[in-house]
Structures are given as C-alpha cells and as structure tokens.
Amino acid sequence: MKKTFKKAAIIGVGLIGGSLALALKKRKLASLVVGVSGHKETLRLARARGVIDQGSLGLDIIRGADLVVFATPVNTISELARKASSIAAEGCLVIDVGSTKEAIVNKLQGLFSNFVGTHPIAGSEKRGVAYARADIFENSLCILTPTKKTRPGALKAARSLWKSLGAKVVNLSPAGHDRAIAFVSHLPHIVVFSLMNSIPAGLLKLGAKGLKDTTRIAASDSRLWADIFLSNRYFLETVNEFQVSLSKLKKAIKAKDALLLRQLLDSARKKKEVLG
C-alpha cells in the first residue's frame, strides 16, 4: 500500500517544488500541502493554481509536517536547513531535490534523522511555479543518494514516494551522482552558455534550427546555474575533459588530418546513437 502523508511541506515552490506539490495532490499522497517561498507573488500564484493549500514566507509553517521537501536553489537549501531542522517534527521524512548532492547530503543528514538526498531529472530551461505540472516526473529518472548514515526506512519511504509519482529510481553515492550529473547536465550547460557568449550578437540572425536546438538550455536561469556550478566540486574536472576533447579535434584540423578528424566525429556520432 502506498504511504500517504498528513502534511507535506514544500520549501521552494518553483518548477520542481510546485510540480511535486501538484503531483502529491493529484495522486492523493498528501492530505495537506503547504509551501514556503521568499516571494509573495509565488505564494499567491501557487495558491491560485491549486499547487499548495497554504503558503508562508517563513519556515514556521513546516511545523508538524511528516514530509519536508527542500526545493530551492542548491545554495539556499544549505542556508535554510539548520533553521528548518529546529522546527520540523522529529522523525519526519526529509528530502531535497537539488541538482548537486554531496555538499547538501553532508549537511542535511547531520540535521535530520530521516533525510534522503534525491534528484529528479525533470527540470527544463523554464523556471517558476507558473510552469509546474503534476506529470513532469512520469517516466523520468530520479537519482537517490543514500549514504552509510541513511536509515533504511527513510530510503524505502523516499524511493516509494518517487515511484508513486511515476519516476524510475536509481541509487548513486552523492559523489558518484555529482560526477555523473556534472558530465550529462552541468557540462552541457556551461558549454552552451560559452557558445552563446562567443557568437557575435550581429550574427545571431543567421542562426538556423541546429543552433537553436543546441542552445535551448542557454535560456536557463542564471542564478540557479551559477549556484549549481559553484556547488559541484567534480564539475571542473568534466570541463577539463571537454577541453581535452575539443583540443584533439582542433589539433586534427590544424594538422589537416581528415582521417583522424572523421574518426573523432564518428566516435561522437556513435555515442549520440546510444544517447538517443
């Protein structure tokens, strides 16, 4: 039987937090859903859209919740955690949905007895509760990052929650997660941001569908991504790997080595086939 919560508290009612709130309500997994946001307008919109039942600018509203979800930008999660831990009910299930895990897990597992780090891979370049949808986790992937300190009961409950929302769940260590996500998500973002910055503004009108598709994620929120880039200590290693790959291609071009160049492009194409 699926576990249901009496009161779910969502700290950070943006795209992911708002979607999680909607999904909890739609699937009747929580009797009451409350939300915390630093912005009145977000709370107003979240209530108007039926995303949350009650909202507050302060953390006091999380009192008595049996599920607490941190869904703010990653830096803010660490900033809010200590205060939240003094309010949250002992023994409540606590998860976060941050895009980097090691720093957050290290901090939050010391503050909450039933904490599990989670990362639903369901974001987009869109931001804010206006884009929240109950179905964004269906058929998506959610990475759970248990450690030796994670209680089996908490892990089971977190896993069950995400599966109830339609996600496929996999476990990785916090460090394994951060390294993997640095490659498949954070690296593509920095590469695309750099690409946009390097194209002279006057030439953008010549850009075709290929460029537009490639750079979709450049529309992503700058504060969110600055935080992510600064909070993943495996990230710069992946940027180095990318720079090495680019240098290899550049070297083949400088040497006019068509054969090597084709081999390198074929290897990229084959990986793209695997990626889909």
Next chain:
Amino acid sequence: MKKTFKKAAIIGVGLIGGSLALALKKRKLASLVVGVSGHKETLRLARARGVIDQGSLGLDIIRGADLVVFATPVNTISELARKASSIAAEGCLVIDVGSTKEAIVNKLQGLFSNFVGTHPIAGSEKRGVAYARADIFENSLCILTPTKKTRPGALKAARSLWKSLGAKVVNLSPAGHDRAIAFVSHLPHIVVFSLMNSIPAGLLKLGAKGLKDTTRIAASDSRLWADIFLSNRYFLETVNEFQVSLSKLKKAIKAKDALLLRQLLDSARKKKEVLG
C-alpha cells in the same frame, strides 16, 4: 516572370541536392532534371522517388544543361569542378550549395562565366536523398556570395531561383559568409562533437532531454563535417573565441565569483532570447 530551365543538372543527389531537384520539379522551374552521384543506389532511389528524371555516375550527363548545381560535400565540389567545366554549356548558370564558400568561389568563378556561390541554410543531421523534400527551402535563409567577378545577370538569376523556391536571400562576401557560418553553424557542431566525446559512455543512460536536444547535431555525417571543418579557414578563430568564453566561466567558478558568473550566464541567456 520566373525564369525556367530546360535542363537542370544536380551534381550530388543528397539531402540538399535532392530537395532542390524536387523543388525545381514541383514548381515547374525545370523541364528536365538530371542527377549525378557516385553511388548507383542513390541514383536508383532518386529515380524511384521522382527526384530526378535521369541519373548517371558520370559527369557527361550535364551536357547541354542551362542550370548546373554542385551539391556534393565541399571537397568534392572542388575536385569535380574542372572536369565539369569542360562539359557544361558555355553561359549556363552554375551554382553550388556548399557550407563553406571562399575556396569554392575562388575556384569555380575562374571556371564558369556565370557562377554564383550560394548556401541554403536548410540542412539537418539527416543525410541522403531518402530525406529530400521539396519544401525544405520554404521560409529558410539562403546566402549568396557574389564577388567583383560575378556577372550581374548570373547573380540576378541565382537570386530569382532561390526566391522562387521560397527562400529569403541575403548577400555576403565569401569570406564574410565563412566567418559568420563558422560562428553560427560550424562552431556549434565542433562543440557538440567534443561534448559527446568527453562524456563517459557509461553515463549516457543518465542523460535527459536537455542533453538530447543539445546534442542533436552530433548525429551529423562525419565525412561531410570533416570536410567542412577543413575547408573553412576562419573556423579555428571561432573555436579560439569559444575557448576564451569557456575559460572566463571556468575562471569565475575557480574564483567562486558568483556575481561575475551570473553576469556571464545572463549575457548568454540574453543572446539566446535574441536568437529565439
């Protein structure tokens, strides 16, 4: 009144050449369309799909044509041009559709009296006559690259041809074209190829929609793109610009300079808004 051709010869019946052939026929701009390909199977398929009326492995078939289109990969255009010039009718309109222009224009304007370099921005990661469609030039952009040697009548005819096919036509110098296209097309390709090469194969299963969209063009043909990279002498300058942009972001991350980092990401986001 739109100019029509008695016999159009398409050298290279792939995605672009085949689409051009189909568009010429659909709009009744050519009474007869013949095609040249190095591959029997391509010719068979092109005839079966009604893309060309006649096909040949050799260049002799272009004899008597009043429109000759070079639509092979860029290196092959230069290789075939001299022989084609000994067969083509004096005074026929000759265009190419290559993705780099300076080298091709320099060579072909010396061989054909009515040559105009053109670049329809209508390719995709798909390749081959199987994907040819009559409508791919509609509402697309076609860059024409006239020089001091280009005859006004030839330029007018080439412009009229592309406009008849639904393209919006702009003029650039061959060098201006190559530099611009290096930024908006060739650079995104090398960046995406490098990105795929740098991601460990075992992590691809964690890739989400963002990564898939960003890397769509990594499925592009390796021979075609190796040729393009090697034939655009402005290309490596744009790669240098990109490397500088990436280094700036990396430096801000190393320095944990969140403010500078956000500024750099915001500048990318604003350009993305302009690009669309």
